[in-house]
Amino acid sequence: MSTPVYEKVALLGLGLIAGSIAWACRRDDVAGEIRGYARSAESRDKTRKLGFCDVVCDSAVEAVQDADLVVLAVPVGAMGPLAREIAPHLKPGCTVTDVGSVKRTVIEEVAPHIPEGVHFVPAHPMAGTEHSGPDAGFASLYDNRWCLIVPTPGTPEADVARLEAFWHRLGANTERMEADHHDLVCAVVSHIPHLIAYTMVGVADDLSKVSEKEVIKFSAAGFRDFTRIAASDPTMWRDVFLTNKEATIEMLGRFTEELFALQRAIRTGDGEQLHAYFTRTRAIRRGIL
Ligand code: NAD
Structure with missing residues (x-):
């Protein structure tokens, strides 16, 4: 013992x-x-x-x-x-x-x-x-x-x-x-991913042309894997965002900039930029076990 x-x-x-x-x-x-x-x-x-x-x-x-x-x-x-x-x-x-x-x-x-x-x-x-x-x-x-x-x-x-x-x-x-550094790190690795997962489900639910039945029926691995954490406790996550305002708003800003850049690349047909971006991020993701 x-x-x-x-x-x-x-x-x-x-x-x-x-x-x-x-x-x-x-x-x-x-x-x-x-x-x-x-x-x-x-x-x-x-x-x-x-x-x-x-x-x-x-x-x-x-x-x-x-x-x-x-x-x-x-x-x-x-x-x-x-x-x-x-x-x-x-x-x-x-x-x-x-x-x-x-x-x-x-x-x-x-x-x-x-x-x-x-x-x-x-x-x-x-x-x-x-x-x-x-x-x-x-x-x-x-x-x-x-x-x-x-x-x-x-x-x-x-x-x-x-x-x-x-x-x-x-x-x-x-x-x-140190506390502030902790809050910034967690905004990146945990808080923003939860927020994005919640919005993925919210957007899918808002689409009038795609029914909830279709979302459930055709949910491919991407949507399922990505949105698993959107089933998390609402009280806990409400409190996280209300108390880690600064870091999450800063990180959300960065995230939005990247999304806009990708949106422009898709609109302008800039395959080179998309390929370079996905190649860089794949290498980073593969390094995470
Ligand atoms: P949970 O919802 O599973 O459990 C929370 C518990 O707290 C419940 O038993 C609830 O009855 C009780 N509770 C709520 N308000 C209370 C109050 N005012 N007084 C006494 N009891 C109260 O939540 P959890 O996932 O165990 O999260 C608990 C803490 O851990 C949170 O602060 C959360 O930020 C943190 N945390 C959660 C995770 C996660 O992934 N779930 C990871 C790391 C840290």
Whole structure:
């Protein structure tokens, strides 16, 4: 039996990300005890049935009692109010972390509530699926995936290193990153692709000359592969775009410029430009495993 990295872990929000943390903890005894809380009674009941938490609590305050690690795993917009609610009940010396897809806003909204003597170490596991809720989690979600760690100034090195050790035991690799850079990187590799996937489905649905039946019936690999992530949770993605405004607007601008350039090349019949563009991007894509 392996030694737990934290004795008591509290998971606030019991969806894909928290469920996967719990299952991965169980796989390798990463936590001594896992307590969980979600706002919806339905999620709490489902979690009790699934059995990935040792205790499912009916309040966040009850869940964090005595916890050595508190994980905020709710939509980004809900993190600040949740941090305010639990702050007076945190054990001195414990670590609070989050798994939010955006870091600057989460830090601005959570850090002011963290009491003296408690350490806040923001993190973001770069792993997910289009599924949500307690039954979406699985133990191998983080295997060989990156978890970005975004330490806030003044956090003791030992607390950051301990959270990294936790993620390593869940199967992930870690890298430290500054918050604004994190938000820009994630806008490129995750947020904009989700936005484009949502618009692909929206456009297909808006076309009066192509019926929904035809879209479903003739959906070729391109549309299916490309739009898989458009089935993701709307609350989570609404919060991501509202809280990572600057980076997503900047990246959307770049994306639009490229699309216009390709549109002009198609209109003017500039095959050379299209071929050169696709050759360059194919080489880049083939380098991504
Ligand atoms: P999810 O929808 O599967 O689960 C969210 C859970 O939070 C649900 O149990 C819900 O009941 C609960 N919840 C919502 N508001 C709450 C509140 N105010 N108080 C308490 N509980 C509340 O979502 P998820 O995919 O697990 O995402 C959780 C976090 O992880 C988000 O911040 C998201 O940005 C981040 N994240 C998601 C992915 C992904 O691909 N899904 C990847 C990396 C990080």
